[in-house]
Amino acid sequence: MYYGALEAGGTKMVLAVMNDSGKTESRVSIPTRSPEETMPAMIDFFRVWDLAALGIGCFGPLDLNPRSDTFGFITMTPKLPWRNYPIYREFSRKLGISVAIDTDVNGAALAEAELGAARGSSVSLYVTVGTGIGGGLILNGTPVHGLMHPEIGHISIVPSPDDPAPDGFCPYHRHCLEGLAAGPAIEKRWGQSARHLPADHPAWELEVYYLAQLCATALLFFSPEKIILGGGVMQQKFLFPLIRKKTLELLNGYIPVQLLGNLENCIVEPALGTESGITGAYLLARGAALGNPDRRG
Amino acid sequence: MYYGALEAGGTKMVLAVMNDSGKTESRVSIPTRSPEETMPAMIDFFRVWDLAALGIGCFGPLDLNPRSDTFGFITMTPKLPWRNYPIYREFSRKLGISVAIDTDVNGAALAEAELGAARGSSVSLYVTVGTGIGGGLILNGTPVHGLMHPEIGHISIVPSPDDPAPDGFCPYHRHCLEGLAAGPAIEKRWGQSARHLPADHPAWELEVYYLAQLCATALLFFSPEKIILGGGVMQQKFLFPLIRKKTLELLNGYIPVQLLGNLENCIVEPALGTESGITGAYLLARGAALGNPDRRG
Numbered sequence: 001m002y003y004g005a006l007e008a009g010g011t012k013m014v015l016a017v018m019n020d021s022g023k024t025e026s027r028v029s030i031p032t033r034s035p036e037e038t039m040p041a042m043i044d045f046f047r048v049w050d051l052a053a054l055g056i057g058c059f060g061p062l063d064l065n066p067r068s069d070t071f072g073f074i075t076m077t078p079k080l081p082w083r084n085y086p087i088y089r090e091f092s093r094k095l096g097i098s099v100a101i102d103t104d105v106n107g108a109a110l111a112e113a114e115l116g117a118a119r120g121s122s123v124s125l126y127v128t129v130g131t132g133i134g135g136g137l138i139l140n141g142t143p144v145h146g147l148m149h150p151e152i153g154h155i156s157i158v159p160s161p162d163d164p165a166p167d168g169f170c171p172y173h174r175h176c177l178e179g180l181a182a183g184p185a186i187e188k189r190w191g192q193s194a195r196h197l198p199a200d201h202p203a204w205e206l207e208v209y210y211l212a213q214l215c216a217t218a219l220l221f222f223s224p225e226k227i228i229l230g231g232g233v234m235q236q237k238f239l240f241p242l243i244r245k246k247t248l249e250l251l252n253g254y255i256p257v258q259l260l261g262n263l264e265n266c267i268v269e270p271a272l273g274t275e276s277g278i279t280g281a282y283l284l285a286r287g288a289a290l291g292n293p294d295r296r297g
Numbered sequence: 298m299y300y301g302a303l304e305a306g307g308t309k310m311v312l313a314v315m316n317d318s319g320k321t322e323s324r325v326s327i328p329t330r331s332p333e334e335t336m337p338a339m340i341d342f343f344r345v346w347d348l349a350a351l352g353i354g355c356f357g358p359l360d361l362n363p364r365s366d367t368f369g370f371i372t373m374t375p376k377l378p379w380r381n382y383p384i385y386r387e388f389s390r391k392l393g394i395s396v397a398i399d400t401d402v403n404g405a406a407l408a409e410a411e412l413g414a415a416r417g418s419s420v421s422l423y424v425t426v427g428t429g430i431g432g433g434l435i436l437n438g439t440p441v442h443g444l445m446h447p448e449i450g451h452i453s454i455v456p457s458p459d460d461p462a463p464d465g466f467c468p469y470h471r472h473c474l475e476g477l478a479a480g481p482a483i484e485k486r487w488g489q490s491a492r493h494l495p496a497d498h499p500a501w502e503l504e505v506y507y508l509a510q511l512c513a514t515a516l517l518f519f520s521p522e523k524i525i526l527g528g529g530v531m532q533q534k535f536l537f538p539l540i541r542k543k544t545l546e547l548l549n550g551y552i553p554v555q556l557l558g559n560l561e562n563c564i565v566e567p568a569l570g571t572e573s574g575i576t577g578a579y580l581l582a583r584g585a586a587l588g589n590p591d592r593r594g
């Protein structure tokens with residue numbers, strides 16, 4: 001049995017065909033141009049295989065309300081040719097197979113929950129901290145959707161009194177998490193890219209404070225067993241012990257320490273690295289083949 | 298088939314026996330004294346019935362980790378005679394039937410999700426705003442636990458510049474939600490009980506701002522279809538439209554307005570009133586009778 005997997009990004013599309021045991025049979029990467037240019041190439045790639053289903057981890061925002069007429073549309077994306085594009089419906093029609101779609105970050109979160117750093121956890125949160133901040137919450141093997149998909153990057157955060165730009169940079173919310181702690185916020189605040197800031201730069205103390213607020217809020221809100229922090233900014237591995245320590249400080253003993261320990265096993269790095277996106281799409285395809293109704297597979 | 302339901306509170310215990318269709322066959326309330334005094338009376342009440350299972354919605358904090366040796370213990374409660382009391386184990390042993398236990402607020406959340414204001418929702422949040430602030434998150438009919446049970450009352454909140462006591466009153470976190478917006482915080486800040494403050498008192502604008510932050514964070518974090526606000530403070534019904542409006546302001550258009558509307562169907566009153574606790578315990582018993590493994594039933 002073969003499964004199609006598509007990691008649909010704003011810059012490039014990664015397409016793969018994988019077998020029952022997850023082995024990759026074929027894989028290509030193509031630049032994301034307009035749907036008119038890019039879709040036929042993708043359809044052609046998948047069509048030669050006898051696929052059981054296709055899974056799509058897609059850039060967003062997406063309409064994922066299964067009762068909506070525009071289910072599986074890419075909605076208000078700044079990538080104008082893809083705005084309101086019915087990507088789910090097009091693949092369903094053209095390939096004539098079950099298709100499952102979710103956000104790219106939910107796909108990555110699913111992959112980490114099933115096969116990566118959160119394997120065996122009933123509740124896990126995956127957060128990517130890079131150009132933006134996004135997150136996926138997985139409960140018992142299923143991404144949480146509710147009214148829409150979560151937009152964890154935009155939760156409200158208490159700015160630090162030491163922050164030279166405490167108003168933040170989010171055009172919607174100013175000092176939300178993304179407005180204070182995403183890569184572009186770091187760069188705007190300090191006038192240079194996060195990647196070039198040394199480990200003793202005050203930028204990192206702020207970053208730790210903001211990401212620790214995210215972790216503390218997550219622990220209080222739904223007590224995930226794993227909080228996986230990925231994305232470009234988290235390539236700075238020295239941040240992990242600092243974020244764990246600051247999170248414990250913010251919780252101030254409220255969650256019993258025997259449950260949390262030093263958070264070494266709770267706030268962790270991704271295990272799948274850059275493979276989480278395509279792996280998540282593969283898992284979505286597997287779910288669709290099994291007829292997972294949540295994902296309209 | 299009969300089911301036992303226990304709403305275990307710090308002040309009183311409500312015990313009921315209900316049948317398959319939820320009809321109450323017998324019900325008593327007894328004051329919460331020490332376990333030595335209270336437990337035998339409760340065992341006696343339940344023992345005369347041929348119960349399929351018992352459900353307990355219990356004051357906390359509780360150990361709800363099914364892999365823990367102290368599963369179902371009341372842990373660090375300020376009610377000293379009940380501290381580290383194995384309430385789950387005692388009922389299991391003495392009654393010899395399946396027992397399910399969860400926090401009181403998770404029980405109420407479950408009741409509202411199954412039979413009340415969140416009926417038909419896949420993701421719902423129930424929050425009680427009273428002497429403390431607690432919440433239960435229900436996903437597809439099951440309370441979310443993860444590492445422990447959530448402690449939503451202690452999430453970090455941005456104090457208002459108009460708050461005469463912006464440091465808050467939580468002994469653990471100062472200006473967390475409970476430290477800023479629970480009944481006792483209102484009373485300490487203004488020198489009189491929330492119940493006596495008129496609708497045009499500035500207390501309410503602050504309260505609206507703080508509860509709207511909770512709602513916005515919940516919508517961004519896991520996009521519940523319903524946020525049910527209950528408890529003593531929410532008896533002030535005029536707060537609901539104000540909280541909805543402020544939540545939309547805080548989100549600032551980030552979540553598409555066609556999904557949210559004016560939030561009239563999203564941020565709502567409880568439907569079960571004071572019956573949610575005992576109803577939740579009944580639903581826990583039903584789950585235990587079906588052998589729900591999550592609740593060790």
